[in-house]
Amino acid sequence: MKIKFSTIITIMKRELAGYFASPLAYVFIVIFLILSGFFTFNKWFGKLFLNNEATLSYSFFAFHPWLYLLLVPAVAMRLWSEEYKSGTIELLFTMPVTVTEAVIGKFVAAWLVIVASLALTFPTVYTVYEFGEPDGGLIIAGYCSSFLLAGAFLAIGSFTSSLTRNQVVSFIFSLVLCLLLILIGFPAITDFFVKISWMPVGIVDIMSASGVFDHYNNLKRGLLDFRDIFYFLSLIVVFLTATGISLASKRTAI
């Protein structure tokens, strides 16, 4: 499996251009910024000023998983579905590009769109520094965890996108998968499974440890634990590999 970085970068550039040529990327960034800002300050949700505490962990970062749940599938859906629909996928693979390079390149491009929107949230950080003395390490940790979470959801989206030529189907499917990943860690669900007596402990433990929130919250709390980072990275690797497999199988379709 030869991987050439220059190819990856070319693909990435092409994809980025595609993103910014259409309104999609702008719409995503704008909606993400507005919603995250709204939730942060709103008195029902983030209550940043009302809490009178110079921390972003509860008011800002806590909402990212839900924002990503809705918006990341939208960014990811066009990764492969559009190529199928417009037929350019054939063209893509006639070029000296391996599946791996293509998958990674497109994924990184989408990830960069998210990074851009995260970067544009710096007014919130500026606000919190203006008004108080926040814990800088915590903010960095928060951004790391948000970045990794977005990557994981993107990988899922990339996979579902490679399964179908219909972007809407991809969107819905990846939303459902991401939601499943979130819910699987919720105490209510794990309790339910614990009650099923023939279910071995190990499986339930694995299930609850697969939930996104546990790892996200751990990282968000400021503790860069290798295991949580590994969790997100393994999610990305699994789903990008799955993307590759699904693409490859479609290529050999008869």
Next chain:
Amino acid sequence: MNKLTAFIKKYVFSAFGIFLVLLIAILANVLVHRCSLRIDLTEDKLFTLSDGTKKILSKLDTPVVIRFYCSRRENQMPVPLRGFATRVEELLKEYVRAANGKLKLQKFDPVPDSDAEDSATMDGIAGEMLPTGEKFYLGIAVNCLDKTVTIPTVNPMRENTLEYDLTRAIYEASQAKMPVFGIMTSLPVMGGNMIPFMQNQAPKPPWIFVQELKRNFEVKSIPKETESIPSDVRVLLVLHPQELSKKTLYAIDQYLLSGGRLIIAVDPLSIAEQRSSMKAMMGQQSMPGSSSIPELFSAWGIEFDKDKVVVDVDHSARNFNNPDADSYPAVLDFVDIQNKSGDTALSGVSHLNMIYCGAFKCDLKEGLTKTVLLESSPKSQLINSFMAQADASTIMKSFVSDDKAKDLIIKISGKFKTAFPDGKPSDDKKDDKKDSENKTADNSSHLKESSKESVVILVSDVDFIADEFCVSKQKFLGQTFVQPYNDNLILFQNLAEQLSGDNDLISIRCKKIKERPFTKLINMQNEAQQKYQKKILEIEEEKQSVQNKLNELQKAKSSSQKLILSPEQKEEIEKFKKKLAEKNKQLKELRKEFRQDIESTMLKYEIMNIALFPAIVVIVGISLYMFSKVRSRRKAA
């Protein structure tokens, strides 16, 4: 057939491939689970061991074994506690790592009828009963040679003091002897009989706080008249000191300066004394007494008026059985206490009662710092103690809040200077001549100031650890059941343990999330407050004079006239009522104005966050679009 096999090949194999990858990932994660490599990014270092713990661990000279009992079976460990249990175990592993071999960790899963369960029982760890009927264990036993200290159930509510609890347990277990806790008081805290000729009666038991102390201290009674405090006394409690002799005061002073730890409880009105005095024993009426140590207090920069009791309208105690009855404004009830100072003494303390307590005024001498453990609300006042036991309406009639929070329980730490700069004081009865000789001889051992950091805890109430004010005792089937109804005893026990430890132990603060308020908002509020303060005061004064006039008029009506007002009087009253309403409106508007300044700033920032950047992105997007359109048009052309 070909198409079918091709179909199978395509979908099944790829699906299988995906499933395989997933499985590998899960396995990898499970394996990685064993590795706990972490970086603590927080500024407060919430996840690393504090220096105090590391120092105590390095001072261990005998190996210590930690037995960690944790139910791992799914039906025995509630799911929400799993994360917490894992964190506890990880913390213990950090301890082992930091102790460099002197600490061993043994893990047990107390499944019913197992050896592990027997071990748990022997260590005194009982396990909690779950609603399913199963028992679940999450306890720690620290053992060093023949001494075992247990934390029977690790409480998730006390997670942020977990490190302190653990380090303290290790410290206690590794100490060969129980430290000595000295008590100097004329109150019968140690139990026994006060009156010798009543010895046919069963002796009274020691006060509950003493019984609790005896569990990890050797409690010694220190006489009120003493030349010096024994050097093995780790902590000295001076409870309700009344007119101590200079000799004794000097002893206490020198004890403090040589590194001793003091807890001094004084009181302007002690019910406990009243009920336990000799007179009361003989069935006579007795007056509650007061106590203070002005000589020592003034040397530290503390003032305590022993004739004044704190009245606090925000914390008046109520009779639960009769909620409509008047409250007791001088009996203070603190609920939902927030640990602002982060001091470990307040861990597990959320409800305190102070019964007719005084207040400390602090203007500390150099080198001393004060930590406030308990203070009254600003809506409080110091009243004369003889008024304090009057009924609520009498007290409230003359109540004027002085808008200052009063220090009720404080911790003074640092390097103290002696209260006896001239050396050991002479006895009043001795010869002067003899004294000057004695003085020169004794001054050689006289300490002028602390060689190391000392701590003094000052409590403005003595009754707070009297049995009747912290526990309720019920006799049932010959046994006395003690039920605490506040956290007074917990606070006292925390203080005793905290003070008896090394400086290292005391320095491990409650690892709370450091208060990070929006200081700019608070500053803005303060500035605005000052700006408008003058105006507000003016209007308030005007309002007050109008109010007074109104009251006069209304009084005048009731004294001179029978029942009917003259029309002029009515008019006057109406006029003043209108004026009052006007003043109130002015005040309201002024306050609104000053809030608006702050709110407009907040709004500015909110808009910047929510709307500014999205707007920029939209503009950039549109302009790029226009630009590309222009370019393509040009190309076409």
